[in-house]
Amino acid sequence: MPKRKVLLAEDDHMLGSLLKFRLERDGYEVVLEYDGKAVKEKLQGEIPDLVISDIMMPYFSGIELVDHLRNILKSDVPIILISAASNDENIVSAFEMGANDFISKPVSPSELLVRVSREIKRHYCT
Amino acid sequence: MDTRELLTHLEKLEYGLDSFSFSELKSAEASKLKESFEAFKNGLEEKVFGLPISDAIQTENPVNEKYDFQEGQLVANVSHEIRTPLNGIIGFLDLLQETHLNPQQKELVNAMGSASKNLLGVINQLLELSVLAAGQEKFEKVSFNPANLVNEVSFLCKTLINGKQVELLVHYDENIPKYLLGDPSKLSQVLLNLTGNAIKFVEKGEIRLHVHLKEEKNKKVFLEFVVSDTGIGIANEHLKHIFESYRQAEPETKLKYGGSGLGLSIVKEIIEKQHGCLAVSSTLGVGTTFKVILPFEKVQIHQDNENKTDKTKPVDISGKSILVLEDDALTQKLMGNRLEQWGCKAYITENGLFGLQLLESHHIDLLLLDMHLPGMDGFEIVQRIRKNPKFKNLPIIVLSGDAYTRQHQNFEKLGISDFILKPYNSEELLEKIDNNSKQMEQKIEEILVEEVEKQNEVVQTVDLNPILEECLEKTELLDELIRLFEQNILEFIGKTKMHLQSRNIQGVGFAAHKIKSSLKMLHANGLIKICEEMILECRTSNDLERLKTLFEDFVTKYPKVEMAINLELKRIKYKL
Numbered sequence: 067m068p069k070r071k072v073l074l075a076e077d078d079h080m081l082g083s084l085l086k087f088r089l090e091r092d093g094y095e096v097v098l099e100y101d102g103k104a105v106k107e108k109l110q111g112e113i114p115d116l117v118i119s120d121i122m123m124p125y126f127s128g129i130e131l132v133d134h135l136r137n138i139l140k141s142d143v144p145i146i147l148i149s150a151a152s153n154d155e156n157i158v159s160a161f162e163m164g165a166n167d168f169i170s171k172p173v174s175p176s177e178l179l180v181r182v183s184r185e186i187k188r189h190y191c192t
Numbered sequence: 193m194d195t196r197e198l199l200t201h202l203e204k205l206e207y208g209l210d211s212f213s214f215s216e217l218k219s220a221e222a223s224k225l226k227e228s229f230e231a232f233k234n235g236l237e238e239k240v241f242g243l244p245i246s247d248a249i250q251t252e253n254p255v256n257e258k259y260d261f262q263e264g265q266l267v268a269n270v271s272h273e274i275r276t277p278l279n280g281i282i283g284f285l286d287l288l289q290e291t292h293l294n295p296q297q298k299e300l301v302n303a304m305g306s307a308s309k310n311l312l313g314v315i316n317q318l319l320e321l322s323v324l325a326a327g328q329e330k331f332e333k334v335s336f337n338p339a340n341l342v343n344e345v346s347f348l349c350k351t352l353i354n355g356k357q358v359e360l361l362v363h364y365d366e367n368i369p370k371y372l373l374g375d376p377s378k379l380s381q382v383l384l385n386l387t388g389n390a391i392k393f394v395e396k397g398e399i400r401l402h403v404h405l406k407e408e409k410n411k412k413v414f415l416e417f418v419v420s421d422t423g424i425g426i427a428n429e430h431l432k433h434i435f436e437s438y439r440q441a442e443p444e445t446k447l448k449y450g451g452s453g454l455g456l457s458i459v460k461e462i463i464e465k466q467h468g469c470l471a472v473s474s475t476l477g478v479g480t481t482f483k484v485i486l487p488f489e490k491v492q493i494h495q496d497n498e499n500k501t502d503k504t505k506p507v508d509i510s511g512k513s514i515l516v517l518e519d520d521a522l523t524q525k526l527m528g529n530r531l532e533q534w535g536c537k538a539y540i541t542e543n544g545l546f547g548l549q550l551l552e553s554h555h556i557d558l559l560l561l562d563m564h565l566p567g568m569d570g571f572e573i574v575q576r577i578r579k580n581p582k583f584k585n586l587p588i589i590v591l592s593g594d595a596y597t598r599q600h601q602n603f604e605k606l607g608i609s610d611f612i613l614k615p616y617n618s619e620e621l622l623e624k625i626d627n628n629s630k631q632m633e634q635k636i637e638e639i640l641v642e643e644v645e646k647q648n649e650v651v652q653t654v655d656l657n658p659i660l661e662e663c664l665e666k667t668e669l670l671d672e673l674i675r676l677f678e679q680n681i682l683e684f685i686g687k688t689k690m691h692l693q694s695r696n697i698q699g700v701g702f703a704a705h706k707i708k709s710s711l712k713m714l715h716a717n718g719l720i721k722i723c724e725e726m727i728l729e730c731r732t733s734n735d736l737e738r739l740k741t742l743f744e745d746f747v748t749k750y751p752k753v754e755m756a757i758n759l760e761l762k763r764i765k766y767k768l
């Protein structure tokens with residue numbers, strides 16, 4: 067089976083590196099981008115199998131990203147958002163816009179992996 | 193003759209500078225580079241064209257010899273004065289290379305770099321020759337293992353062959369005593385030069401390096417070194433000139449093979465000053481043979497070295513990351529090969545600034561440092577490293593060609609951990625690396641015990657175990673994450689400073705939010721508390737002064753936390 071492609075948008079290089087490492091260990095192909103602009107450019111080329119994005123991103127927030135994917139690119143790719151715990155109202159609007167799941171900071175990589183595999187199963191194996 | 197050589201390089205440099213757009217760069221480096229270059233050019237012209245040439249024309253009188261000596265002195269002085277600004281040029285070119293250049297600019301800068309380095313090479317050789325000719329060179333008398341030396345030379349030369357169908361055959365006479373007294377660094381210079389030359393001129397065939405015990409008389413040992421090749425050969429009429437400075441057999445040779453033409457003159461001086469002799473014979477199209485006979489002294493009873501090196505306990509330094517700052521391409525190659533063989537990760541560069549950056553960005557266990565580097569010299573590099581408390585315990589081993597560097601009183605004071613005299617054999621190198629690493633680990637352990645005691649008082653603790661677990665116990669990844677963490681902190685400090693100045697409270701809150709997640713990953717509880725207070729402050733009272741106080745508190749406490757992180761990291765890495 068070909069590797070599932072994950073686009074990871076995280077501007078904290080430390081967290082990004084850790085999550086990339088763990089996702090790759092679990093057999094995903096990971097592209098890590100550090101800002102919203104780069105993410106948008108990447109999506110123009112190809113839509114991955116799953117998108118993980120921090121909500122607070124430079125240039126282009128995670129919420130804007132959800133809007134862009136669902137309404138401009140018309141894609142139903144699973145999206146998991148990473149949020150700082152205090153942004154409750156953001157999360158509600160993110161769900162309304164079509165985000166599939168979220169995880170709050172500090173992110174536990176193991177928990178994220180479970181959420182990722184659940185979204186993949188839900189979306190591609192039913 | 194030398195003038196022409198220098199000026200050719202200069203022209204190339206000048207051409208590079210002319211077509212280079214300074215207006216596009218506008219950087220301080222560019223103008224400094226230009227200044228440095230102009231100073232160099234003016235100095236050179238003044239020195240070279242200001243020579244009292246008329247004096248030299250008066251031949252056939254005893255003044256002539258004195259003049260030769262003076263000329264040697266003059267060359268030595270001029271070379272020194274050229275070298276300094278030239279080192280400046282090379283240093284700034286290196287800096288320039290790290291700025292954003294378009295491909296065309298990059299090519300031009302590269303061309304200037306290689307022209308400058310060629311020029312430096314010529315000047316170094318010129319200086320060496322003049323020092324030798326003036327009889328100012330002091331030859332050493334130390335005990336060395338000639339078999340090891342020949343081995344190292346042949347290893348180095350083999351790396352030079354690179355792809356050519358050339359075979360280097362070494363024959364070493366077993367009757368040669370194991371240890372001799374003499375100048376090993378000069379001997380290896382002679383052998384490297386002769387063998388290296390042969391490799392340069394042979395396209396296909398064989399090169400032989402034979403070493404025989406020629407004679408043993410009283411305390412003296414005469415060794416004969418024969419370097420023969422199956423190369424293009426040298427015509428009889430040119431043969432008698434080949435040891436003259438700036439002579440290559442035929443003008444075309446220079447074009448084809450490069451080189452300053454000083455190498456053989458240096459070899460000849462080295463041999464004659466040690467009361468040895470050098471002979472050459474050649475047949476066009478068949479090959480050339482150089483014969484060297486050099487006297488050495490016997491070593492009576494050899495010191496404890498014998499059992500020290502022959503000890504059976506294998507030394508293991510695998511897994512170490514070693515930074516090598518060395519400008520000689522051959523040594524770079526040799527080091528790279530050796531370190532790789534021993535299972536080390538080697539970072540090799542000749543650029544001091546780049547080396548310092550590598551230290552900051554990578555985990556390095558030990559530094560091997562050549563003191564004579566283009567641009568920033570070894571002493572400055574050591575100084576800069578020791579200035580940073582992070583590298584207080586980094587072992588720095590200096591590689592040096594001259595014995596008197598070792599007598600430098602301030603060696604230890606400067607922060608140099610150990611010393612290896614060139615040429616060294618691989619066993620020596622291995623042992624030094626091993627010893628110094630062990631010493632460092634011991635030191636760290638002592639510090640740890642001390643610090644752990646101290647830490648009971650310090651509130652700012654960290655816990656790296658959870659993140660290590662998330663890294664699946666991969667310490668290299670943890671290392672990398674800590675490095676990224678430190679960058680995050682620097683970014684936070686910089687951004688917050690800026691936001692506080694511009695009274696951008698929302699910006700401060702955002703930055704504090706970001707760094708809080710990073711701090712949480714390392715469980716740096718003391719700093720997390722400060723961040724939380726800052727976030728709260730931004731959301732509620734917007735008191736700028738209070739925010740400033742909190743931020744200052746963060747900045748003063750952070751170094752202690754950083755230290756705690758590094759200690760934890762070392763504890764984990766060395767399983768203490």
